[in-house]
Each structure stands twice: as structure tokens, then as C-alpha cells.
Amino acid sequence: MSVNTTTIKSTTASTVLEEAPLVQGGLTFQGITEKISGIVERKTPSLWWLLFGMALSGTLVLAGSIGWLVYEGTGIWGLNNPVGWGWAIVNFVFWVGIGHAGTLISAILFLLRQRWRTAINRFAEAMTIVAVICAGIFPAIHVGRIWIAYYMFPLPNQMDLWPNFRSPLLWDVFAVGTYFTVSFLFWFVGLVPDLATFRDRAKTKIKRFVFGALSLGWRGGNRQWRHYELSYLMLAGLATPLVLSVHSVVSTDFATSLIPGWHTTIFPPYFVAGAIFSGFAMVMSLAVIARRVFRLENLITIDHLEKMNKIILVTGSMVGYAYITEFFIAWYSGNIYEVFAFVNRGFGNYAWAYWIMFLCNVITPQLFWFRKFRRSIPIMFILSIFVNIGMWFERFVITVTSLSRDFLPSSWAYYSPTTWDVLTFVGSFGLFFTLFLLFLRFLPMISMSEVKGVMPEADPHHAHAGEHHGGTS
Amino acid sequence: MKTHGIVAEFSSPATLLEAATRIREAGYTRYDCHSPFPIHGMDSAMGLGRSPVGFIVGGMALLGASVGFSLQSWVNLSAYPLVISGKPVFSWQAFIIVTFALFVLFGAFGAVFGMLRLNRLPRLHHPMFFSETLSKATDDGFLVSVDADDPRFDEDETRSFLVSIGAEHIELVRGDV
Numbered sequence: 001m002s003v004n005t006t007t008i009k010s011t012t013a014s015t016v017l018e019e020a021p022l023v024q025g026g027l028t029f030q031g032i033t034e035k036i037s038g039i040v041e042r043k044t045p046s047l048w049w050l051l052f053g054m055a056l057s058g059t060l061v062l063a064g065s066i067g068w069l070v071y072e073g074t075g076i077w078g079l080n081n082p083v084g085w086g087w088a089i090v091n092f093v094f095w096v097g098i099g100h101a102g103t104l105i106s107a108i109l110f111l112l113r114q115r116w117r118t119a120i121n122r123f124a125e126a127m128t129i130v131a132v133i134c135a136g137i138f139p140a141i142h143v144g145r146i147w148i149a150y151y152m153f154p155l156p157n158q159m160d161l162w163p164n165f166r167s168p169l170l171w172d173v174f175a176v177g178t179y180f181t182v183s184f185l186f187w188f189v190g191l192v193p194d195l196a197t198f199r200d201r202a203k204t205k206i207k208r209f210v211f212g213a214l215s216l217g218w219r220g221g222n223r224q225w226r227h228y229e230l231s232y233l234m235l236a237g238l239a240t241p242l243v244l245s246v247h248s249v250v251s252t253d254f255a256t257s258l259i260p261g262w263h264t265t266i267f268p269p270y271f272v273a274g275a276i277f278s279g280f281a282m283v284m285s286l287a288v289i290a291r292r293v294f295r296l297e298n299l300i301t302i303d304h305l306e307k308m309n310k311i312i313l314v315t316g317s318m319v320g321y322a323y324i325t326e327f328f329i330a331w332y333s334g335n336i337y338e339v340f341a342f343v344n345r346g347f348g349n350y351a352w353a354y355w356i357m358f359l360c361n362v363i364t365p366q367l368f369w370f371r372k373f374r375r376s377i378p379i380m381f382i383l384s385i386f387v388n389i390g391m392w393f394e395r396f397v398i399t400v401t402s403l404s405r406d407f408l409p410s411s412w413a414y415y416s417p418t419t420w421d422v423l424t425f426v427g428s429f430g431l432f433f434t435l436f437l438l439f440l441r442f443l444p445m446i447s448m449s450e451v452k453g454v455m456p457e458a459d460p461h462h463a464h465a466g467e468h469h470g471g472t473s
Numbered sequence: 474m475k476t477h478g479i480v481a482e483f484s485s486p487a488t489l490l491e492a493a494t495r496i497r498e499a500g501y502t503r504y505d506c507h508s509p510f511p512i513h514g515m516d517s518a519m520g521l522g523r524s525p526v527g528f529i530v531g532g533m534a535l536l537g538a539s540v541g542f543s544l545q546s547w548v549n550l551s552a553y554p555l556v557i558s559g560k561p562v563f564s565w566q567a568f569i570i571v572t573f574a575l576f577v578l579f580g581a582f583g584a585v586f587g588m589l590r591l592n593r594l595p596r597l598h599h600p601m602f603f604s605e606t607l608s609k610a611t612d613d614g615f616l617v618s619v620d621a622d623d624p625r626f627d628e629d630e631t632r633s634f635l636v637s638i639g640a641e642h643i644e645l646v647r648g649d650v
Contacts, residue, residue: 029509029613154544162548166560166567174574182581189585193509193611200608216595219602220610221505221618222493222515224592229511230524231588238534238580241573249570452613453510460486460512 022116022454025298029452032299036194036444037201039294044441047293052437058430065424066141074144076420083403083415088142089253091425093395094278095135095432096176096250097271098388100243101279102128103183106190107239110232116307118450119300122194123290124283125187126443130435131282132180134428139172141424168252175249182242186235189228192218193449247275254398260341261402264329270322274391277315277361280308281387286436288381290445299446306374312387313368319394320362341402349414350401353393360390474647477600478620479631480607481640486512488639489615493518495638496617503623507610529587530580537579541572603648618646 027035069076079086102125109117140149152173154163163170195215202208218224248268255267284305291300330342345354364386367373374380400415439445456462483489486508493506497520506515516522545568549555554562589595601607601618610616617640619631632643 033509033612154548160553162553164555164557165545165548165571166557166564171570171574174571178574178578181578185581185585189588197509197611200611212597213595216589217597217599218594218611219505219599219607220507220509222508222512222519223505223521224594225508225511226516226521227524227526227588227591230526231530231584234526234530234584235581238530238577238584242577245570245573252570449510458486458510458512460490460514462487 020301020303021456022119022301022304023299023451024301027298029455029457032448032451033197033201035296035299036446036448037197039440039445040198040442041201048437048441052434052441055430055433055437058427059434060427060430061423062137062427062431065420065427066137068420069141069424070146074142076418078415078417078421080413080415082406082411082413083400085399085403086415087396087417087421087425088138090392090395090399091428092135092138092142093250093271093399094392095131095138095428097247097275097278097391097395098282099128099131099135099179099183099279100247100272100275101283102126102131103179103186103239103243104276104279105283106186107236107243110236111240114307115454116304118447118454119304120283120287120308120446121450122187122190122447123287123445124279125183125190126439126445127283127286127436128183128279129180129187130432130439131279132176132183133435134432136176136180137428137431168249168256171249172253175246179242179246182235182239186232186239189232189235190447190450191443192216192228193220194444194447196220197448198444244272247271259402259406260337261345261398264326266322266325266329270319273315273318273322274361274394277312277319278387278391280312280315281384281391284308284312284380284384285388288377288384290440294445296446299451302375302377305377305380306371309368309374309380312384313365313374316361316365316368316387320358323358323362341405344405345397345401348401348405350397350404353397354401357390357393357397360386361394474649476621476628477603477646477648478618478623478626479628479635480601480604480644480646481617481619481635482606482609482642483615483617483639484641486615489617490514490518492617492635492638492640496619496635499625499634501619501623501625503620503626505618507607507614507616507618509611509613524591526584526587526591530583533583533587534576534580538572538576540579541575542568545571598650600648600650601646604644604646606642606644607646 023032077086077088102121105117105124106121109121140146143149143152151161152163152170163173192215195211196218199208199211199215202211248271251267251271254262255264257263287300287305287308291297327342327346330338333339345351364383367379367383373383404415405412452458481492483492489506489508490512493515496504497518506512506519508515542565546563546565549562549564556562560567604618606614607616607618617635619626619635625631628645632645635643
């Protein structure tokens with residue numbers, strides 16, 4: 001009797017403590033190759049063409065808006081004194097923020113040995129790269145005279161001029177440039193073994209050549225894996241401080257200035273939390289759709305999504321804490337100008353934007369405290385869209401409300417965007433989806449080699465491995 | 474047609490790991506174990522030490538940091554000294570961010586290009602690609618390849634040795650480059 005009770009207890013304990021398998025539906029190694037490669041190898045679905053056509057039209061809108069901007073100048077935007085930073089900066093910070101999830105998933109979760117990252121890392125990294133490309137466009141075009149944008153780089157020139165290395169705007173060039181390059185390398189190194197799979201499955205000569213060249217001659221031998229694994233670990237180690245530094249540097253664009261509402265030391269951690277928050281929300285919005293369209297329920301399981309929702313809840317609460325701390329510190333500092341800046345944020349001309357931000361970023365994500373909502377696809381999809389909206393408004397609130405009420409009341413003004421501001425932003429979504437759809441169509445959207453590596457069968461000491469031993473051991 | 478080596482297939486990560494130890498013990502040096510993902514414990518089974526990639530990354534990262542810091546110092550102290558916002562010409566605190574960015578950037582270049590150099594990649598072809606079974610290593614196969622230029626290599630002897638340690642399918646890799 002007592003023995004029985006112990007057994008029951010131990011099984012219940014183990015079922016509670018043991019994690020559900022990362023790959024479900026009894027998929028084998030080969031099953032995973034077929035599943036992921038199949039997405040790319042089958043005929044292009046008409047839905048893809050439809051979405052691609054829409055996205056490409058968006059890209060054309062972006063190209064047109066930029067063309068008109070170059071021709072006519074930044075006067076086509078709603079910028080004027082005192083609001084000299086409008087949607088271009090808002091969009092830049094918005095896109096860079098979104099671009100944080102990919103490298104966080106691939107680097108930080110890798111170092112923390114969160115094996116569930118394998119189902120979403122490729123996808124999130126691709127999203128990161130695309131988002132950083134979208135982000136990079138805005139600072140490049142808002143300089144006004146785009147044809148001399150290369151002045152941002154320390155290039156020797158006939159005037160012997162050098163960039164001002166003491167300016168946070170220049171730090172941004174280096175931080176975002178490095179971030180893009182490192183994210184791209186990380187993504188590409190991760191792709192190499194999967195590109196080799198594509199090469200070995202290629203039916204046509206052109207494909208065999210293209211994937212053969214892209215996979216660099218990868219043979220999957222352990223003499224290669226040995227260097228590969230350490231290189232990947234090193235990249236993760238380098239990318240971890242990088243991912244935390246990039247948005248900190250972006251926040252110094254604001255924090256090192258003297259504008260009330262910007263000049264605070266809370267900005268770097270607050271921006272980083274917000275970036276991770278918005279990035280995860282974007283990964284969630286895209287993953288929910290892709291999972292459904294490509295039938296990836298066994299690879300991107302509900303457990304994966306739940307874990308991401310927990311991160312959204314944590315980072316969302318950190319962001320909410322930062323919003324409240326800003327108010328508290330403004331009051332506690334006893335500085336009337338600082339108090340004014342924050343009261344103006346919550347109750348001034350742009351109160352509508354502030355409360356949209358607060359609702360979407362702080363209040364609605366609290367639903368994720370409940371397991372039922374964390375595991376509900378419609379709820380998480382809607383909430384992730386809310387977060388995307390809320391985080392755009394956060395950047396709008398920070399940038400515009402502070403500038404529109406600067407030092408001299410006589411210069412105060414209300415900023416409104418023009419049609420061109422809107423079209424440029426909408427167009428950047430077009431570019432984002434164009435590039436992302438191309439990725440989905442031509443490259444493996446889930447890392448096959450990494451997913452195989454976290455399956456129990458991949459462990460040489462796996463219990464079922466014994467039966468294959470034959471007479472050798 | 475020239476013989477480039479032998480490719481043998483094993484059934485699972487565990488048998489491949491076991492085979493790796495046996496082949497090393499038999500005195501082979503020019504062989505490799507191919508798998509769709511890295512297998513835990515394979516480095517020690519094959520008698521391989523830790524990869525030197527880390528030293529390349531460290532060296533490159535330090536080079537990047539010094540390039541970054543000295544570029545900024547040179548620009549501000551010698552090439553174009555300019556007082557901006559009353560800050561000192563040599564404001565080293567402000568130089569840290571670009572220094573750090575280049576530390577990471579060069580380190581990442583070291584990690585990727587160092588790894589490729591150590592792996593003798595990229596290359597468009599390799600004699601082992603003449604094999605018909607090796608391509609399984611990028612899907613679900615666990616294979617051993619023994620190069621023909623291994624001093625212990627002998628077509629028949631190596632073949633029977635691989636069979637004796639549990640290889641399930643043996644292929645002689647032949648082809649003209």
C-alpha cells in the first residue's frame with residue numbers, strides 16, 4: 001500500500017516538473033527535414049503571391065515617398081519648431097526596438113540554455129534583420145541631404161573633417177551598424193547547415209549551385225561542427241552585451257539632451273525593456289500566422305507561445321514600472337519643470353497618445369497572468385497587435401510631447417504629421433513584409449539542425465538508443 | 474576513377490559516437506563523423522581538443538577596441554581638435570561606446586571568418602561530395618568518412634573494420650575531379 005502511494009506521488013511530481021517535449025506529433029529527424037524544406041520546395045501558394053503583391057505595393061509607396069522627400073526636402077513632413085524630431089525618429093526607434101527580439105532569442109536565450117528557442121530563433125532573427133533595415137532608412141533620409149549621408153562615417157575627405165565622436169547620434173551609427181552586421185552574421189552562420197540540407201535536396205542544377213555556394217561547402221563533419229559550435233557560442237557571447245547596448249545607445253539620443261522628459265537616467269534600461277517587449281510582440285504576431293499557414297503546430301507548440309507570452313508580461317510590466325517611476329521621480333525631484341513635463345504627458349495636448357500607450361503596453365498585457373489567456377491563440381494575437389501599437393505610441397509620446405512643450409511657452413506648438421509622414425511609415429511596413437515574405441519563401445524558416453539537436457533522440461545517451469547498439473558495445 | 478575514401482553509415486548518434494572511439498583507437502587520423510547536428514561528446518570520442526576559435530575572437534575583439542579608441546583619440550587630439558559644448562578634447566568617456574561597438578564587430582568577424590578559415594571553408598567542392606550517401610548527413614544520417622590518404626587506409630581492410638564496428642552501409646567514394 002505504502003509503496004503504491006509513493007509511486008503515485010512520484011509520477012505526479014514528475015509529470016508536473018517535466019517539461020512537455022519541444023517537438024510534438026512524433027516527428028522524426030527526417031520528418032523535420034521534410035516539413036521545413038517542404039514549405040520552400042512546394043509550388044508557391046497563391047496566398048503568398050497575394051501578400052507579396054500587397055507588400056510590394058507598400059514598398060513602392062515607400063520608394064515614392066522617399067523620392068519626393070529627396071526632391072522636395074524635409075519640408076514635406078510635419079516638422080517645424082519646436083518639434084524638429086517627428087515620425088522619422090519615432091519610426092526609427094520603433095523599428096530598432098522590434099529588431100531586438102531576434103538577437104535576444106538567439107543570443108541571450110542560447111547562453112541561458114533555453115532550448116525552446118530553436119523553434120523560433122531563425123524566424124525571429126530574420127525579422128530582426130528586416131526590422132533593422134527598415135529602421136536604418138529613417139535616420140538616413142531624415143538628414144535632409146541624403147547624398148552626403150556618408151558624412152556620418154569616419155571617412156577621410158578633402159576637407160579633413162571628421163564626425164563628432166562625442167555625439168550620441170554618431171554612437172547610434174556605430175551601435176546600429178554593428179548590430180545589423182552581427183545579427184546578419186549570426187543569422188547566416190545559423191543558416192549554413194540548413195542551406196547544406198537544401199543543397200543536398202536540390203533537384204535543379206541552378207538550385208544546387210546557389211545553395212552549394214551559400215552553404216560554403218558544409219559537410220556536417222564533427223571536425224567542422226567543433227569550430228562551428230564554439231564560433232556560435234562566441235557570437236552569442238558578443239551579441240548579448242550588444243543587444244542590451246544598442247537600445248541603450250538609442251536612448252542616449254534623448255537622455256543626453258536637456259529637454260525635460262528626455263533628460264533622465266532611467267532611459268537606457270527602460271528603452272531596452274521596451275525594445276524586447278515590442279520585439280517579442282512582433283515575433284508573436286508573425287509566429288501565430290506562420291504557424292497556422294504553414295501547419296507548424298508540432299514545432300512551434302502552444303508551450304513555446306506561452307513562454308513568449310511570459311516574456312511579454314515581464315517586459316511589459318517593466319515598461320509600466322518605468323512609466324510610473326518617471327512620474328514619481330518628477331514629483332520627488334521637486335523640480336516644477338520636470339513635474340510639468342510629465343503632467344503634460346498624461347494630461348496635456350497629447351494625453352490621447354499617452355493613454356493609448358498606457359492601455360496597450362501596461363494594462364492589456366496583464367491578462368497574461370492567467371494561464372488560459374497565455375495559451376489562447378486569438379487573445380495572444382490581439383494583445384501582440386496592441387503591444388505593437390502601444391510601443392509605437394510610446395516613442396511618439398516621448399519624442400513629440402517633450403519637444404512640443406519645450407523651454408519657452410511662446411514657441412510651444414502642436415505637431416501633426418502630414419500625408420507624407422504617414423505614407424513613409426506605411427511604406428516601411430511594405431518593405432518589412434516584402435523582405436520577410438521573401439525569407440519565408442526561399443529560406444528555411446525554422447532551424448532544422450538546431451531543432452533536431454534538441455530532440456531526445458539526438459542525445460547519444462538517450463534511452464532508446466540502446467536498441468540500435470547491435471553487437472558493438 | 475580515383476578512390477577518395479570510404480563512407481559508412483551508422484544507425485544513431487550513440488553508435489556513431491561508439492564508432493568514433495573505435496576508429497581513433499584503431500589508429501586512423503584522417504576521418505570524420507558526419508551528423509545533422511553536433512553530437513555531445515564527439516570531440517573527446519574523436520580525440521579532438523577545444524577549438525581555437527576563442528583565441529581568434531579575443532584577439533580580433535581587442536584589435537577592434539584599440540582601433541576604435543585610437544581612431545577617436547587621433548581624430549580629436551591631432552587630426553581635427555575641436556571643442557564642442559565645452560567638453561575636453563580628449564573626452565575618453567564619450568569614446569567608450571564606439572570602442573565597444575568595434576570590439577563586438579571585430580570579435581564577430583573573428584568568430585565567423587576564423588571558424589571558416591579553420592574549417593577550410595568556403596569551398597565549392599570536396600572529394601567527399603562524390604559520395605552518394607554523405608548527403609544524408611544533412612538530413613537524418615550518421616556517417617563516418619575515412620579519407621584515402623589516411624596512412625592506415627586500405628580499401629578492403631578499412632571496409633571490413635567498419636563493418637566489424639557496426640556500420641550498416643558502406644560506400645567506396647570514387648570520382649574524377
